[in-house]
Amino acid sequence: MRHALLASLILAALPSFAAAQAFDSAALADAAKLRTQADSDSGAYGLVESLTTEVGPRMAGSPAFDRAVEWAQGKFKSLGYDRVYLEPVTYPVWRRGHERAEVLGPFPQRLIITALGGSVGTGGKPLDAEVVEFATLDALKAAPDGSLKGKIAYISNRMERFKDGHGYGPAVAARGGGANEASKKGAVAVVIRSIGTDSDRMPHTGMMRYAEGVAKIPAAALSNPDADLLSNMIRRGKPVKIRLDIDAGLDGQKSTYNVIGEIRGRELPDEVVVIGGHLDSWDLGTGAIDDGAGVAITMAAGALIGKLDRAPRRTIRVIAFANEEQGLFGGRAYAQAHAAQVDAHQVGAESDFGAGRIYAFSAGVDPAARATVDEIAKQLQPLGIEYRVDKGGAGPDIGPMAKLGMPWAQLAQDGTDYFDYHHTANDTLDKIEPKAMDQQAAAYAVFAYLSAESAADFGRSPNGEGQE
Known part of the structure; x- marks a missing residue:
């Protein structure tokens, strides 16, 4: 009886032991540093203010979207990203x-x-x-x-x-x-x-x-x-x-770009964690919440990771997707270009639901990686983020890669008032609370860093689900 009880206690402890092994003490310390620093001043609000003021509405195919591409390249570089590049996207x-x-x-x-x-x-x-x-x-x-x-x-x-x-x-x-x-x-x-x-x-x-x-x-x-x-x-x-x-x-076709910035990994640079938002907007407002906020949140998160004393094990890839609004053209182009590298994608997450605070975290990963995801969720809890197991889905632009098997995560934002402004002339900067942006950037920084740093491989999405 005593041996059986001991065995059961050991088995019960295995998931927590696996989680502890997923991250060393230095990784957990860096995650805490990111959480604290970003939640106090992430720089995300300044980025969305810059985008909406200096570029404004940026409908796909317009000269303003071309200016947005230049803006994104310049910001990635000024924020210290190791590599900044373009991938072509064509659409009507x-x-x-x-x-x-x-x-x-x-x-x-x-x-x-x-x-x-x-x-x-x-x-x-x-x-x-x-x-x-x-x-x-x-x-x-x-x-x-x-x-x-x-x-x-x-x-x-x-x-x-x-x-x-x-x-x-x-x-x-x-x-x-x-x-x-x-x-x-x-x-x-x-x-x-x-x-x-x-x-x-x-x-x-x-x-x-x-x-x-x-x-x-x-x-x-x-x-x-x-x-x-x-x-x-x-x-x-x-x-x-x-x-x-x-x-x-319709007025012909145009080729523009997904804009990509990378913080290169120290050990596995060819394996990537993808985060991002879509750079285009509709033409009625200035595209502050849809999706200037998402671009700014993920861009700021990646920049904070890049300032750590130790680079993450894998590469952090931040994508400002082109033309999500009119048919997920940027997400589809990315999936087509990287279909052969699905296994190199540790996980992807997208911010495209406004500027409300993140209140829940969920993920679609291989069951073998569940303990690691549990630990990431634990590190997000101080930001007021609950863990929802087996809930949620991939964001729109990462949906095509998720359908190919890329693991995904969802950092769910409070969208109570999102559809008051969505796709209207009222989608403007005054709808954004700077401290909410900091909380979101902190969450994305912690999630992306720990996902990249994990000793565990997240495998394939168990159901290949994405949302479009």
């Missing part, structure tokens, strides 16, 4: 011109809209038609074929607010597929309630896509108050006619 260029809308009758008023990314225009002249409201995309799908001939479909579903943003998925289907479903029913255009949780008169843009073989019709989003206004008019029982005047469309 979408152009926004003007966009106007108004109710012609029975209650003439102006409407505040924005064209959805990828939309065609109204053909160089205003489009006048009666509006038919649908509560959801599914309701539009259920409409009889041909029932919307010559009319404008209006989808009025409202997004719900949650800390983790899970109301976005059910609501955003209207944006992505509304034009296709409306066109199939004979509609000449579609308007949707903005995919957002605010009550500001600022519409939310975002990408939509046309299906093969379906006639392309203009697609736009109404601000939430304007959607309420239009619904109120329709409820009065009289036909409501609106005018849309949109100039938008």
Whole structure:
């Protein structure tokens, strides 16, 4: 009995023993140093202030995005990264011109809209038609074929607010597929309630896509108050006619770049820990929370690691991805270029959910590396970050690599108010709290450093999951 009890105690202690062996005392001391230093002054807020002030909106394909590439190169170099380089990314260029809308009758008023990314225009002249409201995309799908001939479909579903943003998925289907479903029913255009949780008169843009073989019709989003206004008019029982005047469309292709900075590893420089955010933004605001914050957080985290007396065992690779907004082009290009090096990627994590504090940590790694991840989670706890086992998923731009098997981690940000500003003119620097940026940079620095320093290999993602 005594021997059996001793054996059981030894077995129970093995996971903690393995975790202790994953990091030596010097590594844990460096992690504590990073946590304390970054949480007091990480430099992340200064980076996002610089990006939004000196570059501002940086829609993919625009001259401003070219300036953002130059900005990112310059910042990586000034922050002391060991290696700074570019990798090409090619994509179609979408152009926004003007966009106007108004109710012609029975209650003439102006409407505040924005064209959805990828939309065609109204053909160089205003489009006048009666509006038919649908509560959801599914309701539009259920409409009889041909029932919307010559009319404008209006989808009025409202997004719900949650800390983790899970109301976005059910609501955003209207944006992505509304034009296709409306066109199939004979509609000449579609308007949707903005995919957002605010009550500001600022519409939310975002990408939509046309299906093969379906006639392309203009697609736009109404601000939430304007959607309420239009619904109120329709409820009065009289036909409501609106005018849309949109100039938008595709304008060739362009090649730009993912911008990459590296802190080189001391023992395994060809093995990498990837962190980053996307450098592009929509054109309405200055892209502070989406995703200037993510670029600044991860750039600052890597720079702090680079200032340690001892470089990490593996390389820290920070990526400012190109054109996430219009189709994950930067993430897909990176995965295509590095598909043969999946096993050299220890783990990847992306900051692309605003500037709210990180409240939870999770990871998708090989089960054999679980004890090491447990220890990383323990080192994140002083920052107020809980550990969620078997939760979460990879970020958008690292999703393509995660699908190839790269392990991933999620440092979940508080997104309670994220969709108040997402893809709007209200996405500006004043929405960011500097101390929240420090907490996030501290978390990314600790996570990336310990992941790179670990004696354990994280293997392959057990399920190959990514989020897009």
